[in-house]
Amino acid sequence: xxxxxxxGAGLIAGAATLGxxxxxxxxxxxxxxxxxxxxxGARPIKVLHLSDMHLxxxxxxxxxxxxxxxxxxxxxxxxxxxxxxxxxAMELALEALEPHLARPGAFVFGSNDYYSAILKNPxxxxxxxxxxxxxxxxDLPTEAFRQVLTRAGWSDLNNARGQLELGPxxxxxxxxxxxxxxxxxxxxxxxxxxxxxxxxxGLVHAPYLRAVDRLVADQAxxxxxxxxxxxQVGLPLYGALVSNSDLPARLxxxxxxxxxxxxxxxxxxxxxxxxxxxxxxxxxxxxxLITLVPADA
Ligand SMILES: [Fe+2]
Numbered sequence: 001x002x003x004x005x006x007x008g009a010g011l012i013a014g015a016a017t018l019g020x021x022x023x024x025x026x027x028x029x030x031x032x033x034x035x036x037x038x039x040x041g042a043r044p045i046k047v048l049h050l051s052d053m054h055l056x057x058x059x060x061x062x063x064x065x066x067x068x069x070x071x072x073x074x075x076x077x078x079x080x081x082x083x084x085x086x087x088x089a090m091e092l093a094l095e096a097l098e099p100h101l102a103r104p105g106a107f108v109f110g111s112n113d114y115y116s117a118i119l120k121n122p123x124x125x126x127x128x129x130x131x132x133x134x135x136x137x138x139d140l141p142t143e144a145f146r147q148v149l150t151r152a153g154w155s156d157l158n159n160a161r162g163q164l165e166l167g168p169x170x171x172x173x174x175x176x177x178x179x180x181x182x183x184x185x186x187x188x189x190x191x192x193x194x195x196x197x198x199x200x201x202g203l204v205h206a207p208y209l210r211a212v213d214r215l216v217a218d219q220a221x222x223x224x225x226x227x228x229x230x231x232q233v234g235l236p237l238y239g240a241l242v243s244n245s246d247l248p249a250r251l252x253x254x255x256x257x258x259x260x261x262x263x264x265x266x267x268x269x270x271x272x273x274x275x276x277x278x279x280x281x282x283x284x285x286x287x288x289l290i291t292l293v294p295a296d297a
Contacts, residue, residue, distance in 0.1 A: 022278060026061070026062075026285070027284050027285065028062065028065045028271060028284070028285050028286070028287070029284040029285065029286045029287075030069070030072075030286065030287055030288070030289060031254075031269075031286045031287070031288045031289070032288070032289050032291070033254070033255050033266065033288055033289070033290045033291070034290075034291050034293055035222055035255055035264055035266065035290050035291070035292050035293070036264075036293055036294065036295045036296075037199065037221040037222045037263075037264060037292055037293075037295060038171070038198075038199060038292050038293055038294045038295065039198050039199070039294060039295075040294050040295070040296050041294060042169060042171060042198070042294050043167060043168060043169055044167075044291050044292060044293050045075045045076070045166050045167040045171065045291070045292040046072065046073070046074040046075050046076075046289060046290070046291055046292075047074055047075070047076045047077075047078060047224075047289070047290040047291075047292060048069060048072060048074035048076070048077045048078070048100070048287065048288075048289055048290075049078050049080070049224055049266065049268050049287065049288040049289075049290055050066065050069075050077065050078070050079045050080075050097075050100075050268070050271070050287050051079065051080040051081065051082065051225075051226030051227075051268035051270040051271070051287075052080075052081070052082040052110070052112075052226045052227065052229060052268070052270025052271060052272050053066065053082065053083050053084065053093060053096065053270070053271045053272050054082055054083075054084070054085050054112060054117070054270075054271075054272030054273060054274060054275065055083065055084040055085060055089045055092050055093045055096065055272065056084075056085050056086060056089050056275050057086070057088045057089045057092060059089075059092070059272075060092075062096070062271060062272070063092055063095055063096040066096040066097070066271070066287070067095070067096055067098070067099050069100070069287055070099035070100055070103075072289055074100075074103060074289065075103070075104065075166055075167045075168075076103065076104050076105065076106070076164070076166055077100045077103050077104070077105040077106075077154075078105065078106050078107065078201075078203060078224050079097070079105070079106075079107040079108075079149075080107070080108055080110070080203060080204070080205050080224055080225055080226035080227070080268060081107070081108055081109045081110030081112070081113055081180065081205035081226055081227070082110035082111070082112040082113060082205065082226065082227065082270070082272070083097075083109075083112070083113055083145065084112075084113075084140070084145075085112065085116060085117040085272075085274070085275045086116045086117065086140075086275075087116065087139065087140055087141055090140070090141050090144065090145055093145070094145065094148055097149070101148075101149070101152035101153075101154070102152075104153070104154075104164050104166070105149070105152070105153070105154035105155070106154055106155040106157050106162060106164075106175050106177070106201075106203060107149055107154055107155070107156065107157065107203070108157050108158050108177045108178065108179065108180070108203045108204055108205050109142065109146075109158055109179065109180060109205060110180050110182070110205035110206065110226065110227055111180055111182050111183050111205075112140075113140060113142055113145065114138045114140055114142050114183075115136055115138060115139060115140065116139050116140055117274050117275050117276060118136075118276075119276045120274075120276065129182070129244050129245055129246070130244060155175050155177075157175055157176065157177020157178075157203045158177060158178070158179040158185075159177070159178055159179045159185070159186065159187045159188070159189055160176075160177060160189050161174065161175060161176050161177075161189050161192060162174075162175035162176075162177075163175065163197075166199065171198045171199060172196055172197050172198050172199075173197060173198065173199045173200070173201060174192070174194050174197040174199070174200045174201075175200075175201050175202075175203065176189065176200065176201075176202050176203075176215060176218050176220060177202065177203035177204060177215075178202075178203075178204040178211050178214070178215065180204075180205045180206055180227075181204065181205070181206050181208040181210065181211040181245075182205065182206035182208070182227060182244075182245065186204065186208075186210075186211050186214075188214050188218070191218070194219050199221060199222075199292075200218065200219045200220045200221055201220060201221070201222055201223075201224065202215030202216070202218065202220030202222070202223035202224070203223070203224050203225070204223065204224075204225050205225065205226055205227050206225065206226075206227035206228075206244070206245050207223070207225035207227065207228065207243070207245060207247045207251075207265060207267055208245045208246055208247065209246050209247060211225075212225070212247075212258060212265055216258050216259075216261055216263045220263060221262065221263050221264070222263065222264050222265075222266060222290075222292070223258070223263065223264070223265045223266070224266050224268070224290075225265065225266070225267050225268070226267065226268045226270050227244060227245065227267075227270075228243045228244055228245065228247065228252040228253065228267055228269065228270075229244070229269060229270050229272075229273060229283070230252050230253035230267070230269025230270070230283040230286075231243065231249060231252045231253070231269075231283055239252070239253075239283075247267075251265065251267060252267060252269075253267050253268070253269040253283070253286075254266070254267065254269075255290070262295070266288065266290060268286065268287070268288050269283055269284070269285070269286045270285065270286070271285045271286065271287060272285060273285075
């Protein structure tokens with residue numbers, strides 16, 4: 001009898017936690033971060049970091065929320081991949097980004113910009129990196145999506161470099177990015193001299209150690225990544241248990257100094273989840289407004 005009561009209580013607690021986690025997946029939040037990466041004396045620069053929207057055709061509220069972020073008037077918008085879950089949501093993803101396309105921007109893609117979402121065992125996520133889609137046909141309209149962004153002047157940084165002049169002081173900035181390491185598609189672009197650049201920014205979807213190391217070795221002062229979903233299901237007051245990569249789970253979201261360098265890694269916990277595991281626990285869906293400030297500020 002006692003056992004049955006205990007089992008009943010466990011079931012109720014489980015159902016309540018699931019209900020909460022289903023709700024939390026819709027509590028979009030803006031996280032504000034200061035990143036001390038600019039040269040001394042430079043004026044602050046606002047960077048909006050969007051990641052892992054995983055949009056489906058029914059997620060209009062998320063679209064409106066992302067569109068409204070244009071009011072922050074960032075000087076740069078970066079998107080670190082996994083924009084939409086199925087082909088029928090591509091237009092919606094473009095609608096979400098549309099008000100941002102008037103600003104300078106840069107992007108890399110994640111596996112879910114090439115392959116639509118498929119049903120996997122959600123528990124597998126807790127026991128190491130998930131499969132990286134090796135044998136499937138690419139079934140998303142990747143090139144059509146890419147074209148809209150590049151025609152707006154955004155830098156496509158999938159194994160590529162870019163340059164822009166950032167903020168009111170037109171700070172010479174070099175950009176470098178990698179295609180998704182979760183798919184093993186990351187190849188460093190040819191080396192260049194950054195002697196004219198006041199700042200180097202790196203982008204990659206999945207923050208595998210080798211990828212962040214290579215971007216930092218290429219002099220990126222700040223590397224921006226997504227993919228982890230901040231662990232997606234964390235423990236309250238403890239945080240992420242996994243990063244879905246070889247990155248330590250404690251780095252699965254937020255800004256952290258990279259090893260013993262002067263560089264930083266910023267991981268966005270992202271705005272979505274796989275449509276087949278639409279839960280988040282102790283890990284709100286987020287966009288980040290990163291204010292770049294001088295390192296000595
Ligand atoms: Fe993702």
